[in-house]
Amino acid sequence: MTTTLERVAAVQKDVTFQLMSGNGQGDALVSIGTFPMPAGTRFTQHTHRTHQLAWASRGTLTVDVDSRRWVLPTTRALWIPSGVPHEVVSAGHTMMTSLYLPTSPPADPEQWDTVRPTRVTPLLAELIGYLDDPELDSERRAHGEAVLLDLLRPVTATALEAPLPTDxxxxxxxxxxxxxxxxxxxxxxxxxxxxxxxxxxxxxxxxxxxxxxxxxxxxxxxxxxxxxxxxxxxxxxxxxxxxxxxxxxxxxxxxxxxxxxxxxxFGARRQEVAGAPATSVRRRPSGPVAAQSRRWTxxxxxxxxxxxxxxxxxxxx
The missing domain is CATH 1.10.10.60 (Homeodomain-like)
Incomplete structure (x- = not known):
């Protein structure tokens, strides 16, 4: 069964969100959520009504979509279009940072119609942290969001993807x-x-x-x-x-x-991630529901x- 999630369950007490402004008039263009994931944590199959960019700001993240699996280090994120069922697993202690976007990046929007890995450069990682600041005024936030959308680029590498056989x-x-x-x-x-x-x-x-x-x-x-x-x-x-x-x-x-x-x-981000501060707790838009860990197949x-x-x-x- 696939669940469409709009809000994080109350039991996920450490999940945090920061809304990013959209047009300076109070509408959020993008929201950022952080999910502390101890080893073995699984967010069972679910969908979102907005697009998601799933990223392990610490550790590694495993995302299963249909019969495909992506194992993502801190230098890769996964673009998941709205409505696509997926599961998320952490093998070790991981901090999952997710961005939720109502629209695709403006450059070549057709290329974002399918699940795609993206490169997380040091600049993009720093920009996400910058936009997670609740004290950022709407004008600066809007400029930052525009730069962030411009920095999103799909990569041809499949992040060590190994499809599951059906026989x-x-x-x-x-x-x-x-x-x-x-x-x-x-x-x-x-x-x-x-x-x-x-x-x-x-x-x-x-x-x-x-x-x-x-x-x-x-x-x-x-x-x-x-x-x-x-x-x-x-x-x-x-x-x-x-x-x-x-x-x-x-x-x-x-x-x-x-x-x-x-x-x-791993080297491009390891030192930065090791010294990065934890993001702060704010508001809660769409996000996955925590579930008991179970063995993957x-x-x-x-x-x-x-x-x-x-x-x-x-x-x-």
């Missing part, structure tokens, strides 16, 4: 790999486990997700690594936890999928054959 056999494998991304079973062994051949299972993953089983597993391992990387855990510990024997193998896979290293992926897993020697894990998982 029941492939979906069972996906679920088990989500639970244990470090599992090193080969596709043939996975096929036997779900009553089919490795060749058939590989075809199912390719047909349902548009990518090979191997690449799909790699993306899920990288997704699983993001919260720990955002928290500053050592690379050797993170890489082994998600199934790599060596740091170099993990970094190579990360660079291949993102075009950069883990340090560069989202999108899934992959591995390049060339990497198999770099992966670890017992053959039986």
């Amino acid at each position: 029941p056999r492939a979906r069972q494998v996906a679920g088990e790999l989500l639970d244990d991304p470090a599992c090193a079973l080969a596709v043939e062994a996975w096929g036997r486990r779900v009553g089919t051949s490795g060749r058939t299972l590989a075809r199912l993953f390719l047909a349902d997700t548009g990518m090979s089983f191997g690449r799909w597993r790699t993306l899920v391992r990288l997704q699983a690594a993001l919260p720990a990387l955002a928290a500053g855990e050592p690379l050797h510990r993170v890489s082994r936890r998600v199934g790599y024997e060596t740091v170099s193998a993990f970094v190579a896979a990360f660079r291949r999928e993102t075009g950069t290293t883990p340090g560069a992926y 989202g999108t899934g897993a992959m591995d390049f054959r060339a990497e198999e020697g770099s992966m670890r894990g017992p053959s039986g998982c």
